[in-house]
Amino acid sequence: MKATARAHTNIALIKYWGKADAKLRLPLMSSLSMTLDAFYSDTTIERAEENSEFYLNGQKQSGQAAQRVFNYLTLLQEKFDLHDPLSVHSINHVPTAAGLASSSSAFAALAAAFCKFYQLEVTPKELSRLARLGSGSASRSVFGGFAIWQKGTDDESSYAYAIDETPKMDLHLLAVELNQQPKKLSSTQGMKDAQSSPFFTPWIKRNDAELKEMVKAIEANNFTSLGELAELNANEMHAINLTAQPGFTYFEPNTIKAIKLVHELRKQGIECYYTIDAGPNVKILTPLKNVKDIEKNFESQFNNVKIVNASFGPGISYLD
Amino acid sequence: MKATARAHTNIALIKYWGKADAKLRLPLMSSLSMTLDAFYSDTTIERAEENSEFYLNGQKQSGQAAQRVFNYLTLLQEKFDLHDPLSVHSINHVPTAAGLASSSSAFAALAAAFCKFYQLEVTPKELSRLARLGSGSASRSVFGGFAIWQKGTDDESSYAYAIDETPKMDLHLLAVELNQQPKKLSSTQGMKDAQSSPFFTPWIKRNDAELKEMVKAIEANNFTSLGELAELNANEMHAINLTAQPGFTYFEPNTIKAIKLVHELRKQGIECYYTIDAGPNVKILTPLKNVKDIEKNFESQFNNVKIVNASFGPGISYLD
Incomplete structure (x- = not known):
């Protein structure tokens, strides 16, 4: 059994x-x-x-x-x-x-x-x-x-x-590994420390509204709204960390470089947004048609960058 | 005349x-x-x-x-x-x-x-x-x-x-130039854009309290309180920019490296704090006794870094 x-x-x-x-x-x-x-x-x-x-x-x-x-x-x-x-x-x-x-x-x-x-x-x-x-x-x-x-x-x-x-949304997530060093601050510790930010409570108060807006973007199949809000929410999380007392950041120098590259790609008409978790790497949200362009740009600007292209996965399944 | x-x-x-x-x-x-x-x-x-x-x-x-x-x-x-x-x-x-x-x-x-x-x-x-x-x-x-x-x-x-x-405070400011590239976003434009951050209003609401706390630190000749609050306030400004819609940042990769070096120096017992304006460079606040150590650390971690050591200057004077 x-x-x-x-x-x-x-x-x-x-x-x-x-x-x-x-x-x-x-x-x-x-x-x-x-x-x-x-x-x-x-x-x-x-x-x-x-x-x-x-x-x-x-x-x-x-x-x-x-x-x-x-x-x-x-x-x-x-x-x-x-x-x-x-x-x-x-x-x-x-x-x-x-x-x-x-x-x-x-x-x-x-x-x-x-x-x-x-x-x-x-x-x-x-x-x-x-x-x-x-x-x-x-x-x-x-x-x-x-x-x-x-x-x-x-x-x-x-x-x-x-x-x-x-x-139905045409949505891909490029997991971009910029930095292989292990993170120095665990999520558990980071979450605790983040609560000392003066912006933590204002952020929590926005949670319901952000959630509703994101559901609306999903229901309307609106990639732009989804991307803008995902990027804002990630920025909020990292702004909270930066303004903790004392401040801390999961960003590494390459994280800033990646953020600026995403801004630059958008300026060039290659629509994409980033999200960042408790580490230095970025995840890029984009429709399928931009995936190759984005990969090429990251590969030319970063040494040894590793990119995995993902889309929607299923829920739990059983294999026997 | x-x-x-x-x-x-x-x-x-x-x-x-x-x-x-x-x-x-x-x-x-x-x-x-x-x-x-x-x-x-x-x-x-x-x-x-x-x-x-x-x-x-x-x-x-x-x-x-x-x-x-x-x-x-x-x-x-x-x-x-x-x-x-x-x-x-x-x-x-x-x-x-x-x-x-x-x-x-x-x-x-x-x-x-x-x-x-x-x-x-x-x-x-x-x-x-x-x-x-x-x-x-x-x-x-x-x-x-x-x-x-x-x-x-x-x-x-x-x-x-x-x-x-x-x-009377033993306070030096080290102006550290990390990056000679001209900034791409003027202060005037940055200030305008920053107001779209959901944290802008919460930040403004804190202004009176922060000002009072800083005056108290100055009156008590308390460098630690002054440094912590200056660093928090600068982080707040840059968190506001990051969470504008769309977000932007004056940070460059070296800014993150400098922030982490300041954290590291503090861990080593070399008390110092940073403040950052509308550009990629950092200014380090520290008592005189730490100036040489900090200069040495920045010089060894950054290529072509330029550091100017300043302390309190006078108000307006007339030269003729």
């Missing part, structure tokens, strides 16, 4: 950047994401002989990475009064080269494989809540296309749902 | 970044500055034979730079019902290498030389108002040490005054 689930990573266009409850992973704001076809995690769960074990890309893990998985499995088991030692095999199809975090797909796949393994009958909403307990952004990877993670007020009400699982 | 005045440049620690009235140069916020000893303008006014003329560093000027000076002189003459063609000779002791704007010292010296030439009896407050009409920041260069430009509500009430013309 084993169960395998696949979940795709997602990139937030309206960011999650602040915890209301660290243990329950309740956020201070609702977020909205695009699930990507190019990056995913496959996770298999079966009963272990003695002790739980975790293999990532074929390598047995120990230390923090394994402990986070075991803690999460224990948390899930306690919810359902289950007690077996489990063996987890996970393959991350999220190349480091993409400069993406894999925790959204990893914990969504883990939650789904867990439910499948125990034949728990959970709705997508319930699965999203369970995934959230592993990693906040994993709540959104239960769904394909565009998804909203509504912040909610407790464990029951904080979950993601799909807006449109098969969007 | 001729008159020569000297005015020193100033750097805002609480920034002026928004106009309430472009013609009268009334600001949307009050600002606070440090006048610098290392950079100044000497300006001589005498009667011209036929047409007004403007010489900068010995070179006769034409075009925009000259026109701005002539327009300003006409404005001043109209106020006092004067009509002579004037010859203006200005020497800017503000090396381009410092990455500083010279308009604060230039228009303060010009206003002072004008009043001296015509033997107009103006108070420092009145001189500050006249200087403001040439360039907003020039209002502060009438005074030495620390000065506040109170925003006011009209031409009468918008002027600068000294907080402390001979401060």
